[in-house]
Amino acid sequence: MSLPETITAYLAAHEAHDTDAELRLLAPDATVTDEGHTYRGHAEIAAWLRRSASEYTYTSTLTGTERVDDDHYVATHHLEGDFPGGVVDLHFRFTLHNGLIERLVIGP
Template structure:
């Protein structure tokens, strides 16, 4: 299934899928919240993504997108070599111009 995503969000999922540096999709002072951990700024985001790649091999496939209270909500199926795979996750994006200013990933 193909879901139409806003440019920066589509770039994020494409970079993640191809194991490229996702940090370029974010503003300089962006925030990522994942697994109850906060990652502030591009360098921290770069380390977060690199650590996830070292621990697990996975693919995130966007299934649905909607706008809720100024956030772009993406439901994506994450499948890979981690406990509980596959799992549907919610990605709450806040965009600032053509970049991601905030991303929170939850179940």
């Protein structure tokens, strides 16, 4: 299954650690939840993106996609690296609104 262009562009920017490109794909009032913390708006999300990009070294492989409905999609990634546990499958749960990412929840 193919994902909407907004999501594929976000995932490519995320892998390239291109924070500016990621932010262009997020609604101004977007929220991102990762590791139990929720970040609201571009300023908080940008700080989280920059910190998370430098925290660990890892490889990421897209292993699955799912369309839940017209506005909700899931992209599953297999990560291996120097983070605690070393291996994890993460689900990136996207909510779209007006062509932008309104909400992203990352977790197992």
